[in-house]
Amino acid sequence: MSDDLDPITPEAALDYYLDTRRYDLADETYKSHRYRLQSFVRWLTSEEYGDGEIVNMNDVDLRTVHAYRVFKREENFPDDDPCNAVSMSGQVSTMRKFFEHLSDIKGVPSDFHERIRLPKIQHGEGVDERLLDAERASAILDHLHRWEYATPQHISFLIFWRTSCRLGGLQALDVQDFDREEGALEFRHRPEEGTPLKNDKGGERDVSLKPRVADVIEDFLESPHREDVTDEYGREPLITCREGRPSKGTIRNWVYFWTQPCQIGEECPEGRDPDECEATERDLLAKCPVNFSPHPIRAGSITAHRDAGTPREVVSDRGDVSEKILEKHYDQASKRQRMRRRREHIPDNL
Numbered sequence: 001m002s003d004d005l006d007p008i009t010p011e012a013a014l015d016y017y018l019d020t021r022r023y024d025l026a027d028e029t030y031k032s033h034r035y036r037l038q039s040f041v042r043w044l045t046s047e048e049y050g051d052g053e054i055v056n057m058n059d060v061d062l063r064t065v066h067a068y069r070v071f072k073r074e075e076n077f078p079d080d081d082p083c084n085a086v087s088m089s090g091q092v093s094t095m096r097k098f099f100e101h102l103s104d105i106k107g108v109p110s111d112f113h114e115r116i117r118l119p120k121i122q123h124g125e126g127v128d129e130r131l132l133d134a135e136r137a138s139a140i141l142d143h144l145h146r147w148e149y150a151t152p153q154h155i156s157f158l159i160f161w162r163t164s165c166r167l168g169g170l171q172a173l174d175v176q177d178f179d180r181e182e183g184a185l186e187f188r189h190r191p192e193e194g195t196p197l198k199n200d201k202g203g204e205r206d207v208s209l210k211p212r213v214a215d216v217i218e219d220f221l222e223s224p225h226r227e228d229v230t231d232e233y234g235r236e237p238l239i240t241c242r243e244g245r246p247s248k249g250t251i252r253n254w255v256y257f258w259t260q261p262c263q264i265g266e267e268c269p270e271g272r273d274p275d276e277c278e279a280t281e282r283d284l285l286a287k288c289p290v291n292f293s294p295h296p297i298r299a300g301s302i303t304a305h306r307d308a309g310t311p312r313e314v315v316s317d318r319g320d321v322s323e324k325i326l327e328k329h330y331d332q333a334s335k336r337q338r339m340r341r342r343r344e345h346i347p348d349n350l
Contacts, residue, residue, distance in 0.1 A: 004106065004109075005058040005106050005107065005108070005109070006058075006105065006106040006107065007056050007057075007058055008056065008057050008058070008102075008105070008107045009055055009056065009057070010040075010041040010044045010045055010054065010055070010057055011041060011045070013041075013057045013098075013102055013107055014037050014038065014041050014098075016101070016102070016105065016107075017033075017037065017098050017101050017102065018030075018033070018034055018037075020101055021033065021097075021101070026196070026198075026200065027191055027196045028168065028196065028198055032090070032094070033094050033097070033098075036090065036091050036094045036095075037094060037095070037098055039072075039077065039080070039091075040068060040091075040095060040098075042077070043068055043071060044060070044064075044068075049071065049075075049077065050067070050068075050071070057102060057107045057108060058107065058108070060108060062115060062116070065095065065116055069088065069091075069092065069119075072087075072088065072091060073088060085119060088119050089118055089119050092116060092117075092118050092119060093118060095116065096113045096116050096118075097113070098113075099112050099113040099116065100113040130292065130296045130299070131296045131297075131299040131300035131303060132259065132292050132296050132297045132299075132300035132301075133300055133304075134300065134303075134304040134307070136259075137161050137297070137300060137301075137304070139264060139266070140157060140258055140259065140264055141157065141158060141161065143258075143263075143264040143265070144157060144158075144258065145216075149216075149219075150216065150219045150220040150223040150225055150226075151220075151223075151225040152220075152225065152226065152239050152240060152241060152246070152254070153254045153257075153258060154216075154220075155216070155217060155220045155238075155239060156170060156239055156251055156254055156255070157254070157255070157258060157297075158213060158216060158217075159173075159185070159217075160255070160294060160297045160298065160301065161297060161300075161301050162209065162210070162213050162301070163185060163207045163209075163301075163318060163319075164298050164301040164302050164305065164315070164318055164319035165187065165207070165298070165319070165320075166197075166198055166294070166298060166320070167248055167251060167252065167294040167295075168195070168196065168197060168198055168248070169187050169197060169198075169203070169320070170239065170251065170294075171195060171239070171245065171246065171247075171248055171251060172187065172188065172189075172190065172195035172196075172197065173185060173187070173237070173238040173239065174235050174236055174237060174238055175221065175236040175237070175238050176236070177238060178217055178221075178238060179206075180214070180218060182208070183208060183209045183210070183211055183213075183214035184206050184207060184208050184209060184214075185206070185207050185209065186204075186205075186206050186207075187203065187204060187205050187206075187207065187320070188204050189201050189203060189204055193231075193233040193235065194231075194232075194233065194245075195245075197320070198320070199320055202320075203320045205317060205318070205320060207318050217238075226240055227240040227241060227242055227244075228240075229242075229243075229244045230244065231244045231245040232244070239251070251294070252293060252294060253282065253285055255291075255292060255293060255294050255297065256285035256286055256288065256291050256292070256293065257285055257291075259291040259292040259297075260279070260280065260285070260288050260290070260291045261290060262274040262277075262280065263280075268290070269290050270289055270290060279291075298319070301319075302315055302319055302321070302326060305318075312326065
């Protein structure tokens with residue numbers, strides 16, 4: 001420990017960082033930083049998981065950071081999966097920012113953050129290749145339409161698939177954001193009322209709906225399955241539960257549940273018995289090896305739209321994603337699928 005440093009506990013260092021960054025980070029980025037650094041502090045102060053409890057950030061060195069990276073990659077906490085290359089890059093990038101700010105108050109050496117190297121991501125590692133394919137999405141929607149018609153789960157899945165929206169976008173929708181006459185959904189950024197969009201005002205857009213989709217949403221608004229509630233800001237959420245506007249965790253669990261093949265009468269690809277499988281329990285849905293979170297539904301929806309011939313710029317506008325990012329991270333079509341899309345644009349006389 002250098003004599004030039006001032007002692008500070010890991011907990012106090014985290015509080016300092018979060019306080020200094022509260023207003024210069026977007027809400028979702030702030031939450032991500034908090035989550036990652038809480039994990040790091042938990043490891044530092046744990047005698048069970050770390051290399052011994054660290055009570056002073058002055059004692060953190062490059063060996064400490066390396067040990068934490070190994071822990072996150074090979075083991076991680078029981079409630080978290082081991083980090084892949086992409087997740088690790090995010091973890092280390094946030095830690096560098098943490099140490100950079102901590103150096104301002106002499107918690108670590110001034111150049112410490114510069115000596116932490118980001119992991120290199122090989123080509124293809126930055127792309128999440130999991131997506132919900134169109135055939136499986138149709139099977140789920142058919143089941144929900146028949147057996148769970150106009151329930152919050154049905155409407156949530158329908159909007160996810162038809163609009164390619166993000167989880168935060170779905171959660172932010174109010175009744176007033178549904179245009180019955182035009183058949184459209186209006187995604188609006190309202191951070192002061194707890195529902196920001198990922199790209200702030202730039203993420204605001206109106207998305208058209210097919211008449212049959214708009215009809216189902218209208219039925220939902222009149223359905224006994226919909227709770228007639230307002231949130232803490234006096235707004236009327238489009239999607240509701242008994243507590244009001246459902247949390248992201250609640251919506252995520254709906255998706256986890258209905259993307260389990262066994263929930264729609266299909267056999268488990270892993271050969272599990274649904275009556276004995278722990279992953280069918282409400283608190284353990286994420287442990288299912290074959291279900292999905294909302295993100296792969298978004299990726300699958302975008303790919304399905306492109307396969308159906310929807311122009312790239314249209315998909316980009318509807319899904320609030322740049323064309324460059326769309327091609328790299330969301331559109332998981334094979335080379336042959338991309339060839340077939342281009343075929344119709346090749347002139348016959350060339």
